[in-house]
Amino acid sequence: MTTRVGIPRALAYYSFYPQWRTYLEELGMEVVLSPPTTKEILDQGIRDTVTDACIPIKVFHGHVAALIGQVDYILIPRLVSIDGDATLCPKFLGLSDMVKTSVTDIPPLLTPRLDIRDGRFAPFKAWLQVAKILGASRRKAVLAYRRAIQVGQYYEALLASRMLPGEAIASIDKWWASLGKGWLGLSEDRSSVASAQSSTEILEDSGKQIRLAVVGYPYMIYDEYVNCGLLANLKRLGASILTPDMVPIKSRKAQAQKQPKYLFWYYSNQVMRATYYFFQEKMIDGLIHVTAFGCGPDAMVSKLLELDCRKQGRLPYLSLCLDEHTGVAGVMTRLEAFIDMLVRRKGDSL
Template sequence: MTARVGIPSSLLSFLYYPTWKTFFSELGAQVIPSGNTTREMLDLGVKEALADACVPIKLYFGHVQSLIGKVDYLFIPRVVCLNKETTYCPKFLGLPDMIRNSFKKIPPLIDIRLDVREGWNALLKAYQQAGLALGASRGTIALAYRKAMAVERRFFSLLQEGWQPLKAMEILNKAIRPQKPKGRLVLAVLGYPYLIYDRYISVDLLGRLKQMGVEVITMENLPPRVLYRQNDNLDKRPFWTLGDLVLRAAHYLLRHRRIDGIIHVTAFGCGPDSVVGKFLEMAAHECQAVPFMSLSIDEHSGEAGITTRLEAFVDMVCRRKEVYV
């Protein structure tokens, strides 16, 4: 019988789902994603997760709940470090443990540890553990790993061409290459991918900006080698991976790309975000006074409120551009 592997469509799946799907599919498993976020998922997550957890973690719990009873395994990797320098939020490190101890009836977890600091072949060893959990041979696992890494490279190259993850996944699946539309404004939308690209929790922020004639740049559209060369003039580099990348993306865009404004999307109650947001605001003020807005999102965020703020910000940036250009 073909093993069914469930992958919650939240957190880092916006960046690594093509990799994970390819790997498990090449092993002969049926990959089952939890799908788009719904109100029911969010309500389930709020009920199951710790009260002081941020909304992305609550949402992840809801996605896990929606998969229980439908799959034989849950793939919940322990993502620690992928760049040899910074680490992910502690909630990422403890995610498998939180899930395992929060649900009474849950399928076996494939909770490999992804930490490239453990050696040049650390990722291969981690994926070998995942494959062995499904009973695959080492030769089959090695071939599946190579194919998964090839898909990952193609996917990230699409992101750096300016596509957003969901559209890049569509291009990968259908082998199409549509033309990217140009906008009357270019805004940088900076924040964690699981906030920006989740259409439900972000109230389809990117789609609404597109309808307003805005061209969006996110940190995933920038080559990592460029970001890691940025000197952000801080005495100490931010410790957490995604916060560090958000700040570096802001400095790069302000110095080397013409943008009309910055929108920082943050999760309510996220400590690192409160620090990063202040540095983003200071950087925008110092570099030609680029308009800056922060949007805080939680499980109570309303569509009307966010839409009104977006419309007001875009209108203000348009008026400013007409005056100064």
């Protein structure tokens, strides 16, 4: 029987799912993804965690619980450093330990420690350990790793072409279905992504639509249950949306020099750098920062963004702090008021 490996649809899922899934499937595993977040999942997460955990951590625990009984293993990488500049928030570092101590009856966890500061090959060595546990050969692991890296790059390119993660993953699903084409198919698809990117760069701005950047950690801006359908509601209110992932990684990196000091946390740096890019390119009429109640790193990020918006001629800024008590009505009231103000402001300047 095929070994089933579960991936919780939370936290780093939004950044790395296609890559992780490819690696596991290339090793011959069946990947089981937990369902989209629901009230039941969040409630279970709340029961399983300490009360002062942030909402993404509670949601993550709920997703782990949703996989119990369906899988032989659950993948919870210990993400330490992805870019060598910064580490992830301490809660990511201790995630698998937290889960082990707070969720009962969980299957064995796969917890590769991913820290690029240990050397270029460190991530591969960590994934090799996963292959060993799953009984796959080294040769298979090498091929799976190469393909996973390529899929990861493809996913990043799709996000930079202004797809949301759900759309990008659906597009990769289609591409997976045609994998019979092999490496040749991959290179064709990558060139089509490149052309998609260049066409979006020259998207016409009618001058009337409200252009918003919604910044924050991927698990806050893309989990529709947690953020009360934020992106869909903003689109419904007539705004065009940009998120940090829509800025290509290279362009984000180029903005690092504008940071007076690098922040300690990977995702926080990505938020700041993407925002500086939006400022530089004059792409936005307003900025919304989506943050989790009780998030330590965001206490700093939120203040920095507010100060930076002031320096941009008092660019309108909304900080939206979410927790498990946040309701759709409250979020909508704030969004509508924000958009209203932007429309008036833009009308005055047209």
